[in-house]
Amino acid sequence: MSIIAFTGVTRSYGASEALRGVDLVIDRPQVVGLLGRNGAGKSTLLRMIPPLIHATRGSVRVFDNDPWKYQETNKLRLGYLSDSDVHPLGLRIEDLFQLCSEVYPTWDQALVDRFAGRFGLTKQRVLALLSKGQQRQVGLLCAVGHRPELLVLDEPAGGLDPVARRDFLSVVIEVLADSGGTVLFASHLFGDVERLADRIVILHQGRVLVDEPSERLQADACRIEMPWSETTSERLSAWKACARVERTGERLVGTLRVAPADASAGVAAEIGSAPTEVQAIGLEDLFIALTGAP
Amino acid sequence: MLWRLAPDSPEPLYLQLVRQLRAAVASGRMQPGERIPSHRELAAQLVINHLTIKRAFDLLEAEGLVITKRGLGTFVADRLPAGHAAVGRDEVSADLVRAAQAARRLALTREQWNALNDRAWRASASPEDT
Numbered sequence: 001m002s003i004i005a006f007t008g009v010t011r012s013y014g015a016s017e018a019l020r021g022v023d024l025v026i027d028r029p030q031v032v033g034l035l036g037r038n039g040a041g042k043s044t045l046l047r048m049i050p051p052l053i054h055a056t057r058g059s060v061r062v063f064d065n066d067p068w069k070y071q072e073t074n075k076l077r078l079g080y081l082s083d084s085d086v087h088p089l090g091l092r093i094e095d096l097f098q099l100c101s102e103v104y105p106t107w108d109q110a111l112v113d114r115f116a117g118r119f120g121l122t123k124q125r126v127l128a129l130l131s132k133g134q135q136r137q138v139g140l141l142c143a144v145g146h147r148p149e150l151l152v153l154d155e156p157a158g159g160l161d162p163v164a165r166r167d168f169l170s171v172v173i174e175v176l177a178d179s180g181g182t183v184l185f186a187s188h189l190f191g192d193v194e195r196l197a198d199r200i201v202i203l204h205q206g207r208v209l210v211d212e213p214s215e216r217l218q219a220d221a222c223r224i225e226m227p228w229s230e231t232t233s234e235r236l237s238a239w240k241a242c243a244r245v246e247r248t249g250e251r252l253v254g255t256l257r258v259a260p261a262d263a264s265a266g267v268a269a270e271i272g273s274a275p276t277e278v279q280a281i282g283l284e285d286l287f288i289a290l291t292g293a294p
Numbered sequence: 295m296l297w298r299l300a301p302d303s304p305e306p307l308y309l310q311l312v313r314q315l316r317a318a319v320a321s322g323r324m325q326p327g328e329r330i331p332s333h334r335e336l337a338a339q340l341v342i343n344h345l346t347i348k349r350a351f352d353l354l355e356a357e358g359l360v361i362t363k364r365g366l367g368t369f370v371a372d373r374l375p376a377g378h379a380a381v382g383r384d385e386v387s388a389d390l391v392r393a394a395q396a397a398r399r400l401a402l403t404r405e406q407w408n409a410l411n412d413r414a415w416r417a418s419a420s421p422e423d424t
Contacts, residue, residue, distance in 0.1 A: 031345075166341055173338065173341060173342070173343060173344070174337075176344065177333075177334050177337055177344045190301070190302060192301075194301040194302075194307060195301055195341055195343065195346075196342070198345055198346075214306070215308065215309075215349075218305075218306045219306060260304075280305070282303060282304045283302075284302060
């Protein structure tokens with residue numbers, strides 16, 4: 001029984017490979033934050049869920065079934081916000097909600113109205129006249145209004161100002177606290193990912209680079225400094241726990257997938273000398289070390 | 295109590311919550327028996343996943359610092375576990391060790407360090423202490 005299961009999924013666009021064999025299973029309700037640089041394959045992955053695109057190879061299962069065969073029933077259990085939603089721009093907000101209510105038997109207009117109020121949206125306004133941020137907000141409401149079990153959000157807060165972003169998050173959090181459902185969302189905003197995600201998946205060059213509970217990912221991360229030498233650098237780089245080694249002047253700076261408290265002993269055991277300094281780092285620094293150009 | 299969450303800090307959010315509640319109880323800002331907002335209310339207030347809040351409070355409950363009364367909510371324990379004050383002391387102590395290390399790096403004397411401590415003690419007084 002799983003909510004989402006990707007097995008060996010690849011996807012090519014012409015000669016370029018967006019996904020190169022992704023395995024990802026969500027088998028219980030949780031909030032999964034999907035991180036990755038531009039072009040890592042995040043949107044491609046998410047688009048296979050509603051589904052909008054086919055996998056080139058491999059298997060995609062949503063609610064334990066083939067999303068292409070069960071599109072009509074899956075759609076009622078699923079909310080999806082793409083990174084660039086296109087609404088019929090001539091409609092008023094309330095017309096769009098009316099359409100949604102006809103598509104989704106579980107559409108909760110009271111909930112949607114409450115959130116629309118929080119966003120300060122006037123339902124009589126025409127979609128074309130809304131700001132980009134307001135269009136995102138309407139998009140989110142369309143995605144959550146039928147109280148889906150699974151919410152898939154692609155860059156949900158892209159282009160939103162800090163206040164709107166916070167309101168946006170609070171809607172997702174409230175829906176989540178109500179339903180205990182699953183959220184899979186792609187984002188570049190590390191603060192948002194930490195606020196929401198129980199589990200973090202880092203996609204890099206079409207593959208899953210990291211898939212861990214978010215608190216472990218944060219706990220096992222540090223930066224060390226020690227005198228630079230070619231040998232130290234080579235030995236440290238060869239260590240499985242080492243994410244990145246850089247040279248700054250006469251010093252070596254290493255980013256490790258190790259808890260700060262264990263770093264000195266770990267490095268000493270691995271390369272024979274201990275670091276002169278150890279520092280805890282946040283998710284963003286770890287992400288940059290893992291996915292930055294060498 | 296006022297919570298202060300720093301999502302970009304290396305410390306996971308649930309540990310920030312745990313540490314801050316311990317400190318609030320140790321300092322008396324939260325009183326024994328005081329009601330703590332529900333996970334849901336806190337999730338909405340702090341804009342974080344309610345499971346993060348649950349994880350923090352599960353830990354605090356295991357420590358005996360808070361108790362959940364079915365249907366009523368979560369409260370600071372009426373009888374605080376032995377050693378809860380020590381938790382606060384440990385934190386202060388760790389901060390002091392860091393400060394002392396900095397003082398040694400600056401090659402301060404013991405007397406200068408003591409003088410700094412005295413000054414910090416006075417500077418930290420709230421109006422009702424004086």
